[in-house]
Amino acid sequence: MAENLIDVVGVSKHFGKDQILEDINFSIEKGKTIALVGHNGCGKSTLLRMIAHLTTVSEGKIIHHKKWKITYIPERFPKSDFTAREYVVSMGMLDGLTKEEAKERGSFLFRQFFMDSMADKPMKYLSKGTLQKTAVIQALLTKADILLMDEPLSGQDVESQNIFMAMIQKYVNDGGSVVMSCHEKKLINRLADLVYEIKDRHLKQAVLEDTFLQEYDVLIFEREEESGGGTLPKEVKDAADMVEMNSFHIKIRSSAENSNQIIRLMLSAGFQLREMQNVQE
Structure with a gap:
C-alpha cells in the first residue's frame, strides 16, 4: 500500500481579494513523482511554497504525517558573493555533513553537471542556468524525503538536463518523493507518475498524450x-x-x-x- 507523506486537503490561497488557488486536494506518496503543469501565474509556485511552509494557507490544511526533510528548489536563485562551491559546502554542513564530506560530495556533483570551471566563481556572476544547477547540486547533496522543484530545467543546457533527469530517477528509485512544476514534455514523460494541471484556480489530474509515450x-x-x-x-x-x-x-x-x-x-x-x-x- 502506498505511503502518503503529505496530504493537501481543501487548500485555497488568496492575496487580498485575488483568489489564486481554490479547494486543492492531492497526496504526495513515498517514491512517487508529481508534475504540476499550467500557464505562468496559475499558482504552481505558490502551491509548492505552501507545501514547503514558505507561505501560509488561506483555507484548508496541509498535513505532514511526520517531520519530513523537505528541500525546495526555487525557479530563481539569489545571487551572492559566495562562490558556488562555498555555498554548497556551507549548506551541506548545515544539513549535518562534515566539511570534508560536503566538499567531496559537492565536487562529485559539480563534475556530473560539468561545473568544474564555474564552481569557484562568485554566484553573482553566474548565469541563470548555472545558478539553477547550483541549486540542484545543493538539493542532492544530502538525502531529503521530499524534493519540491520549481521549473528545475529552466536555463539548463541539454547535457545538464539529461544528467539532472538521471539523478532524479535514482533519487526516486531510492525512495525519494518529488513534486515539480514544469512544462517540458520530456521531463514529464521521463519522471512523472502523476500529472496535475492547475487551471482556473483548480487542480485536476491530466493525462499524457499517447504520442509522447x-x-x-x-x-x-x-x-x-x-x-x-x-x-x-x-x-x-x-x-x-x-x-x-x-x-x-x-x-x-x-x-x-x-x-x-x-x-x-x-x-x-x-x-x-x-x-x-x-x-x-
Missing part, C-alpha cells in the same frame, strides 16, 4: 576516474536492447521503461552518465 533511450556512460569503474552488470545486459563498448565509453540503447533500472545499476557499479538522448518514433 512511444520512445527509447540512448545512454552513454564512462568509468569514474577515481575508482577506475567497474564491471558491466549482467542485469544491464539483460535489460538493454543494445550495448556497445570501447576503451572510453559504453553506449546502451533501451526502452524508456527500462532506463531507470539501467541508470541505477550503472551508477552503483561505478560508471558516470555522460549523455542521454530521448528518441521518439
Whole structure:
C-alpha cells in the first residue's frame, strides 16, 4: 500500500481579494513523482511554497504525517558573493555533513553537471542556468524525503538536463518523493507518475498524450576516474536492447521503461552518465 507523506486537503490561497488557488486536494506518496503543469501565474509556485511552509494557507490544511526533510528548489536563485562551491559546502554542513564530506560530495556533483570551471566563481556572476544547477547540486547533496522543484530545467543546457533527469530517477528509485512544476514534455514523460494541471484556480489530474509515450533511450556512460569503474552488470545486459563498448565509453540503447533500472545499476557499479538522448518514433 502506498505511503502518503503529505496530504493537501481543501487548500485555497488568496492575496487580498485575488483568489489564486481554490479547494486543492492531492497526496504526495513515498517514491512517487508529481508534475504540476499550467500557464505562468496559475499558482504552481505558490502551491509548492505552501507545501514547503514558505507561505501560509488561506483555507484548508496541509498535513505532514511526520517531520519530513523537505528541500525546495526555487525557479530563481539569489545571487551572492559566495562562490558556488562555498555555498554548497556551507549548506551541506548545515544539513549535518562534515566539511570534508560536503566538499567531496559537492565536487562529485559539480563534475556530473560539468561545473568544474564555474564552481569557484562568485554566484553573482553566474548565469541563470548555472545558478539553477547550483541549486540542484545543493538539493542532492544530502538525502531529503521530499524534493519540491520549481521549473528545475529552466536555463539548463541539454547535457545538464539529461544528467539532472538521471539523478532524479535514482533519487526516486531510492525512495525519494518529488513534486515539480514544469512544462517540458520530456521531463514529464521521463519522471512523472502523476500529472496535475492547475487551471482556473483548480487542480485536476491530466493525462499524457499517447504520442509522447512511444520512445527509447540512448545512454552513454564512462568509468569514474577515481575508482577506475567497474564491471558491466549482467542485469544491464539483460535489460538493454543494445550495448556497445570501447576503451572510453559504453553506449546502451533501451526502452524508456527500462532506463531507470539501467541508470541505477550503472551508477552503483561505478560508471558516470555522460549523455542521454530521448528518441521518439
